[in-house]
Amino acid sequence: MTRTGEQYLDALRDGREIWLDGEPVKDMTRHRAFRNTARSIGHLYDLTHQAEYTPTLTVESPSGDRIHRAFHIARDYADLVARRKAHKIWSEATFGFLGRSPDYMASGLAGFAALPEVFAGAEFDGRENVASHYRRMSTGDLYQAFTITNPQIDRTKAASEQEEDDLYLRVVKETDGGIVVRGAKMIGTAAAFGDEVVVGTIEPLAPQDVEYALSFSISLDTRGLKFVSRTSYEASARSVFDNPLSSRFDENDSLLVCDDVFVPWERVLVYRDVDASLRQWWATPAYNNFVHQSATRFWTKLEFLTGLAILIAKANNTYRLPPVQIQIGRLMSWVNIARSMLIAAETEFVPVPGGEGVMINPEIASAHRAMAGDIYPKAVAEVKLLAGGGLIQLPASGYDLLHPELGPVLAKYVRSPGHPAKARIKLLKLAWDALGSEFASRHEQYERFYHGAPHIYLPAVVRDGRPDLCERLAQSCLDGYELDDSMYGAS
Numbered sequence: 001m002t003r004t005g006e007q008y009l010d011a012l013r014d015g016r017e018i019w020l021d022g023e024p025v026k027d028m029t030r031h032r033a034f035r036n037t038a039r040s041i042g043h044l045y046d047l048t049h050q051a052e053y054t055p056t057l058t059v060e061s062p063s064g065d066r067i068h069r070a071f072h073i074a075r076d077y078a079d080l081v082a083r084r085k086a087h088k089i090w091s092e093a094t095f096g097f098l099g100r101s102p103d104y105m106a107s108g109l110a111g112f113a114a115l116p117e118v119f120a121g122a123e124f125d126g127r128e129n130v131a132s133h134y135r136r137m138s139t140g141d142l143y144q145a146f147t148i149t150n151p152q153i154d155r156t157k158a159a160s161e162q163e164e165d166d167l168y169l170r171v172v173k174e175t176d177g178g179i180v181v182r183g184a185k186m187i188g189t190a191a192a193f194g195d196e197v198v199v200g201t202i203e204p205l206a207p208q209d210v211e212y213a214l215s216f217s218i219s220l221d222t223r224g225l226k227f228v229s230r231t232s233y234e235a236s237a238r239s240v241f242d243n244p245l246s247s248r249f250d251e252n253d254s255l256l257v258c259d260d261v262f263v264p265w266e267r268v269l270v271y272r273d274v275d276a277s278l279r280q281w282w283a284t285p286a287y288n289n290f291v292h293q294s295a296t297r298f299w300t301k302l303e304f305l306t307g308l309a310i311l312i313a314k315a316n317n318t319y320r321l322p323p324v325q326i327q328i329g330r331l332m333s334w335v336n337i338a339r340s341m342l343i344a345a346e347t348e349f350v351p352v353p354g355g356e357g358v359m360i361n362p363e364i365a366s367a368h369r370a371m372a373g374d375i376y377p378k379a380v381a382e383v384k385l386l387a388g389g390g391l392i393q394l395p396a397s398g399y400d401l402l403h404p405e406l407g408p409v410l411a412k413y414v415r416s417p418g419h420p421a422k423a424r425i426k427l428l429k430l431a432w433d434a435l436g437s438e439f440a441s442r443h444e445q446y447e448r449f450y451h452g453a454p455h456i457y458l459p460a461v462v463r464d465g466r467p468d469l470c471e472r473l474a475q476s477c478l479d480g481y482e483l484d485d486s487m488y489g490a491s
Helices: 005-012 035-047 077-093 102-114 127-140 274-282 286-315 322-347 362-391 406-413 421-435 438-449 454-464 467-478
Strands: 017-020 023-025 058-060 066-068 144-147 170-174 178-189 196-199 214-219 225-229 253-264 268-271
Touching: 005 035, 035 077, 035 102, 066 102, 066 127, 077 102, 077 286, 077 322, 102 127, 102 144, 102 286, 127 268, 144 178, 178 196, 178 214, 178 268, 196 253, 214 253, 214 274, 268 274, 274 286, 286 322, 286 362, 286 421, 322 362, 362 421, 362 438, 362 454, 406 421, 421 438
Parallel strands: 017 225, 144 196
Antiparallel strands: 017 023, 058 066, 170 178, 178 253, 196 214, 214 268, 225 253
8 A cells, every 4th residue: 555645754754864064964854955845755645545646646566455556567558658647646746846756766666577587697686686676665655766877086987997996886895694885876866855775877887897786775774874965955945935846846966875885685686797787777667667757747847837938928918929929839839749759659669578568669768868858948948038037026035025114115016917916926936946046957957967968868869769760761762863864965
């Protein structure tokens, strides 16, 4: 059975080591940098218990338990559509601003379970561990976080060639009960909010990097495991009125550091296997499942930005102007491009090669990565153009509206037809938080890079696509005609 929001919040009080601004965070559920976002995540769990959402968000597992649909291995097209509908409910609850909500990696675990043979290495067989881990996380409805990117130290060198041997996470000791690991992983988006964290490597490793070629999942309260958080936008928020998004949906990003962390063998998924450490993401449906969730969220986020643009245009009394209609039309076109690609990827699903079930079309999924990173900054820029200078001429806080002297001044000068000062300021503060704040800047960078840099995902479009079909079509045109001397009047 899925858990409640309160059960999720209780699980966060486990003594995990989270650092922020030089101080340890003793209780995330009460700390001003994390508490509201934790409650927002808790609300997602509560939705699974609401009668109108339960049939969509949950499904009966083979064992008879009801689990979140993201954990379910899709068997056919209908399952893919059902999973997307579940992703849509959660993404709408957060307006698309929680990129790594619990359903993200839950779908990744379903990908692992769909093709466990990938984890059968020559020296270590992780298949039983993967199956056990999948059952524990799905039936317990646990939040699986993950960190799979090596620190940006020297990207010109292999892991084993770095200036220190523990800059990247590696095995330093092996015992009868498990392994001891040391090192770091970067960009643990929402990792501090998880129940467990999968630590692995999504980048290719050199053959000599076997000590770095591992994957495991451990609880966040594991001794020696710490998370160093970036600046908290939630902590900087004045109020929900002043910062309606950053005050509630700041999933934070953190550096994961392992200081001689012990990992029991039963928690190890991949061990000393360069091939398996990469293929667990790319050969299983895991990464494609990530795209399924993120494509649904991205569609939702574009809907939100477009809706925001419409509200701003109406507040400015410019919605019916032809130039504004062009801008709204451009935004709505991007919404439908995102939606169409998602539906097309489901419609052209493929069987999991050598595994169980089906997955969205890899070629379209790969192209979506390129599309989203390109469109999002354009969408933000388009809404900014519509908003104009009103975005930066806002009172410092909503308190000014209540001030006996300033309130009447704002009521007179910060308004538009049909939109009194309070409504207009409320709208534009939401817009600023989505478009121009530090929170917004982080989201633009996130949408550009969370599925890799362009030099990673654009070649992947070629690799996952069918360039031969394009080439053959162009070649068929060339083959359809020849140089004909008679055309030039030659004898």
